[in-house]
Amino acid sequence: MSTSDQQAARPRLAAPELLIGIGLLACAGAVAWQTLSIPVSPLYSKVGPTVFPYITMVGMTILSLLLIVAALRGGWQPEEEKETPTDWKAMGIVAVGLVANLVLIQPLGFTAASVIMFVLICHGFGSRHPLRDVMLGLILALAAYFGFARALGVNIGAGFIENQLNTVLDATIRMLRA
Amino acid sequence: METLGHLAHGFSVAFTPVNLMWCLLGTTLGTAIGVLPGLGPALTIALLLPITYQVAPEASFILFAGIYYGAMYGGSTTSILLNTPGESATIVTALEGNRMARSGRGGAALATSAIGSFVAGTLGTLGVAFLAPVVVKFALSFGPAEYFSLMVLAFITVSAVLGSSSVRGLTSLFVGFVIGLVGVDLQTGQPRFTFGMSQLLDGVDVIVVAVGLFAVGETLYMASRRYAGKDEIVPLRGSLYMTAAEWARSWKAWLRGTLLGFPIGALPAGGAEIPTFLSYAIEKKLSKHKEEFGTVGAIEGVAGPEAANNASAAGVLVPMLTLGLPTSATAAIMLSAFQSYGINPGPMLFMTQANLVWGLIASLFIANVILVILNLPLIGLWVRLLKIPAPQLYAGILVFATVGTYGISQSPTDLVILYLLGGAGFLMRRFDFPTAPVIIGMILWPLAEAQFRRAMTISNGDWSVFYKHPLSLTLLTLAFIGLIGPHIWAYVERRRRRGPEHVPGDA
Numbered sequence: 221m222s223t224s225d226q227q228a229a230r231p232r233l234a235a236p237e238l239l240i241g242i243g244l245l246a247c248a249g250a251v252a253w254q255t256l257s258i259p260v261s262p263l264y265s266k267v268g269p270t271v272f273p274y275i276t277m278v279g280m281t282i283l284s285l286l287l288i289v290a291a292l293r294g295g296w297q298p299e300e301e302k303e304t305p306t307d308w309k310a311m312g313i314v315a316v317g318l319v320a321n322l323v324l325i326q327p328l329g330f331t332a333a334s335v336i337m338f339v340l341i342c343h344g345f346g347s348r349h350p351l352r353d354v355m356l357g358l359i360l361a362l363a364a365y366f367g368f369a370r371a372l373g374v375n376i377g378a379g380f381i382e383n384q385l386n387t388v389l390d391a392t393i394r395m396l397r398a
Numbered sequence: 399m400e401t402l403g404h405l406a407h408g409f410s411v412a413f414t415p416v417n418l419m420w421c422l423l424g425t426t427l428g429t430a431i432g433v434l435p436g437l438g439p440a441l442t443i444a445l446l447l448p449i450t451y452q453v454a455p456e457a458s459f460i461l462f463a464g465i466y467y468g469a470m471y472g473g474s475t476t477s478i479l480l481n482t483p484g485e486s487a488t489i490v491t492a493l494e495g496n497r498m499a500r501s502g503r504g505g506a507a508l509a510t511s512a513i514g515s516f517v518a519g520t521l522g523t524l525g526v527a528f529l530a531p532v533v534v535k536f537a538l539s540f541g542p543a544e545y546f547s548l549m550v551l552a553f554i555t556v557s558a559v560l561g562s563s564s565v566r567g568l569t570s571l572f573v574g575f576v577i578g579l580v581g582v583d584l585q586t587g588q589p590r591f592t593f594g595m596s597q598l599l600d601g602v603d604v605i606v607v608a609v610g611l612f613a614v615g616e617t618l619y620m621a622s623r624r625y626a627g628k629d630e631i632v633p634l635r636g637s638l639y640m641t642a643a644e645w646a647r648s649w650k651a652w653l654r655g656t657l658l659g660f661p662i663g664a665l666p667a668g669g670a671e672i673p674t675f676l677s678y679a680i681e682k683k684l685s686k687h688k689e690e691f692g693t694v695g696a697i698e699g700v701a702g703p704e705a706a707n708n709a710s711a712a713g714v715l716v717p718m719l720t721l722g723l724p725t726s727a728t729a730a731i732m733l734s735a736f737q738s739y740g741i742n743p744g745p746m747l748f749m750t751q752a753n754l755v756w757g758l759i760a761s762l763f764i765a766n767v768i769l770v771i772l773n774l775p776l777i778g779l780w781v782r783l784l785k786i787p788a789p790q791l792y793a794g795i796l797v798f799a800t801v802g803t804y805g806i807s808q809s810p811t812d813l814v815i816l817y818l819l820g821g822a823g824f825l826m827r828r829f830d831f832p833t834a835p836v837i838i839g840m841i842l843w844p845l846a847e848a849q850f851r852r853a854m855t856i857s858n859g860d861w862s863v864f865y866k867h868p869l870s871l872t873l874l875t876l877a878f879i880g881l882i883g884p885h886i887w888a889y890v891e892r893r894r895r896r897g898p899e900h901v902p903g904d905a
Contacts, residue, residue: 240829244569251576254591267851269583273590276575283569296563297829310621321800322813334800338793344621345789360794364801376805
């Protein structure tokens with residue numbers, strides 16, 4: 221490990237890394253809970269369904285404890301990474317865009333939800349041309365929708381925009397065939 | 399030679415107009431995503447996995463292989479002109495390549511990396527064609543115990559030995575294990591790790607995991623770091639033709655890079671980082687122009703690592719095709735594509751799916767030819783891609799991420815899992831946890847469990863099979879050495895450096 225500063229400086233506790241370690245320990249706890257709740261199969265088998273979950277549980281626990289120890293000894297992040305401030309506002313707007321997509325994709329359909337997400341993420345990254353972003357987002361979402369939905373046969377949630385365009389497209393195809 | 403006959407047959411498969419079209423599509427797409435920062439072959443292939451329901455296996459693997467090779471070519475362009483490595487395997491290329499571009503020799507840097515990639519890619523593919531049948535013969539003697547031990551070895555090498563920290567690498571791997579176990583246990587029908595949610599009974603799709611970690615996580619990370627310095631594109635100057643002196647300095651570096659990259663890639667350890675760094679160190683040591691390293695940029699420092707990178711990309715295909723053992727995130731996702739066709743990669747693949755395997759290998763030769771054409775005369779096109787502004791690029795990546803995820807089952811639950819994994823991916827990026835072991839772990843852990851159970855059933859529940867079979871014991875010993883060896887080495891080094899007289903503060 222790269223944290224061996226030896227006696228040069230007294231190691232300080234690294235709070236963010238400690239949180240990561242504790243979070244992983246909590247995950248290990250959840251894994252343990254789920255492992256213990258696997259019903260033991262009445263079917264006879266040499267290796268039951270719990271052996272690998274137990275290995276995973278033990279491994280997760282040991283590793284999260286090792287990470288906590290590393291965090292108590294000063295963490296592992298390089299200075300450079302620590303000194304770069306996190307742009308919470310940009311991240312927040314991007315996260316809002318993701319949540320908007322999640323909430324709107326069923327009521328509005330894929331394209332409309334994607335355009336809203338596209339504009340919000342562009343805004344988060346510092347773009348200040350919302351109208352241009354709406355147009356770009358629309359073109360991209362439609363390309364993605366028709367590329368995947370029609371060419372690959374993947375069914376993506378269709379909303380108002382898609383239904384209109386599908387009707388037009390099907391009518392055109394029928395006209396061309398006739 | 400048997401192999402030559404197979405290859406000839408492979409070319410007859412790959413040279414059909416349809417398959418040539420897939421190859422062209424794959425290499426073009428691969429170069430584009432290699433050039434674009436934030437997009438990689440693992441993410442792209444994951445997004446395109448639904449194609450496996452539509453076309454023949456030959457076609458989709460020719461497409462995926464084209465993307466895989468193309469990303470290696472495209473990544474070097476970004477490294478050289480932008481200094482932001484497009485792929486982790488091209489970090490070293492950025493060292494000298496970007497310096498060459500800044501001192502007006504960007505054309506030569508691009509040329510040596512494209513031609514070097516071609517040389518290494520072609521030799522590496524030849525290596526696959528001739529080595530794979532040998533490995534297959536060897537692998538036919540493997541029993542379940544050997545397979546299990548081999549997977550343990552691969553787990554250790556991809557997470558603990560490579561990378562900056564074995565604890566963090568293993569943590570990523572175990573996170574992958576947890577994800578891989580979610581769902582119904584196929585042997586006993588018991589639901590595991592589902593938290594009582596019926597949506598989790600089918601398990602977590604590899605598409606969701608790859609897209610969450612690589613697309614959502616990466617986007618959040620880039621958004622969080624807007625304060626960090628921006629790299630600017632170095633305009634492409636200088637002719638794309640190399641002078642005689644530059645050829646003379648490049649060709650040996652290409653061959654040395656290939657010789658390093660292919661064997662390391664073909665080991666059940668994988669990873670292009672180690673061979674590229676090794677090649678860089680060797681070229682620096684052997685060069686007659688040491689003063690150019692780190693100043694104006696030395697062409698050997700681009701030629702060697704680029705060749706090593708492409709040769710190891712080819713090498714990774716050997717354990718993937720012959721043993722079903724993926725050692726990179728991209729290979730793991732290709733393995734899940736095989737599973738989606740109901741095909742099990744492994745020694746039998748070469749007998750039951752000869753068309754597929756040899757068509758794929760032949761198409762890799764064709765891909766290399768297409769790629770060197772795409773990446774030299776048409777380089778100007780790719781440079782233009784670099785000018786896509788970050789906001790629209792990342793927003794667009796997420797639109798495609800939604801398509802790929804929501805398209806699986808039109809379930810918002812998948813999107814919730816996607817965003818949770820994206821959050822995890824952000825933290826992993828921020829706190830320097832490697833992401834590839836997550837993908838490898840989730841794909842390989844259930845396979846390891848199946849082999850383990852098979853071995854235990856054959857042995858009637860006797861654990862000694864794993865250490866009584868000499869080959870299995872050897873593999874497990876190697877894994878153990880890989881796990882603790884570096885720590886013992888570090889401890890000895892520290893003791894030695896402190897010395898007997900213990901100088902205080904000599905850190």
